[in-house]
Amino acid sequence: MSRPLEAIGWPVRTERLVLRRATPDDVEATWQFRRLDEVSQWITRAPGTFEEYRTRAADPESLATSIVVELEGEVIGDLMLRLEDAWAQAEVADRARGVQAELGWVLHPDHAGHGYATEAVRELIRICFEDLGLRRLTAECFADNVASWRLMERVGMRREVHTLRDSLHRSGAWLDSMGYALLAEEWRGATETPGP
Numbered sequence: 001m002s003r004p005l006e007a008i009g010w011p012v013r014t015e016r017l018v019l020r021r022a023t024p025d026d027v028e029a030t031w032q033f034r035r036l037d038e039v040s041q042w043i044t045r046a047p048g049t050f051e052e053y054r055t056r057a058a059d060p061e062s063l064a065t066s067i068v069v070e071l072e073g074e075v076i077g078d079l080m081l082r083l084e085d086a087w088a089q090a091e092v093a094d095r096a097r098g099v100q101a102e103l104g105w106v107l108h109p110d111h112a113g114h115g116y117a118t119e120a121v122r123e124l125i126r127i128c129f130e131d132l133g134l135r136r137l138t139a140e141c142f143a144d145n146v147a148s149w150r151l152m153e154r155v156g157m158r159r160e161v162h163t164l165r166d167s168l169h170r171s172g173a174w175l176d177s178m179g180y181a182l183l184a185e186e187w188r189g190a191t192e193t194p195g196p
């Protein structure tokens with residue numbers, strides 16, 4: 001399952017949103033928010049010029065991990081689901097391949113504050129655990145990116161690390177970072193409805 005998004009029946013609908021795999025045609029829509037300083041200041045790679053961004057975002061490897069979030073037909077955000085191996089001792093390493101994933105997210109600032117990211121990420125988590133059978137999800141951000149780690153907490157992720165000045169921002173500053181995780185059993189425990 002090196003390309004987990006291929007295993008899902010898209011589009012996936014939530015109460016207000018549609019999630020679907022990103023295509024090269026989404027590049028102009030995602031550029032509209034990824035080019036903004038308030039967004040790019042937090043993400044791994046600043047978009048550069050539109051042409052550079054198009055080349056990177058339309059790359060099959062990038063599309064293989066990208067989901068777009070639509071509200072009434074408009075692309076308002078994107079999500080990342082990157083499959084990973086868990087750490088394992090050598091003799092059992094084959095059983096630790098592709099059992100977990102790192103998640104990522106970006107929402108157009110025009111649509112912030114309505115719970116859309118929460119709704120989309122909750123559904124992504126359900127997909128990971130129920131449809132893909134993963135055992136652990138992780139997400140990371142700069143500690144100063146409060147909106148991002150508050151989102152992690154809203155969707156039930158658990159803070160595992162708060163590291164000190166370990167991450168180099170493109171401004172030149174070494175910043176603290178946060179790491180969150182969620183296990184399938186934690187998620188099931190939290191989503192189970194109590195019996196009679």
Ligand SMILES: CC(C)(COP(=O)(O)OP(=O)(O)OC[C@H]1O[C@@H](n2cnc3c(N)ncnc32)[C@H](O)[C@@H]1OP(=O)(O)O)[C@@H](O)C(=O)NCCC(=O)NCCS
Nearest residue numbers: 039042105106107112113114115116117118140141147148
């Ligand atoms: C991280 C990011 C996606 C969070 O966006 P967000 O708008 O704060 O998150 P949501 O869409 O879930 O909205 C939550 C807010 O809406 C409010 N809200 C309104 N209706 C809601 C609902 N039905 N459900 C949940 N929250 C709701 C919440 O109270 C919260 O408001 P608050 O921030 O004042 O407490 C966004 O800030 C972003 O894209 N940042 C730039 C990119 C980035 O940092 N990516 C991550 C890199 S690690």
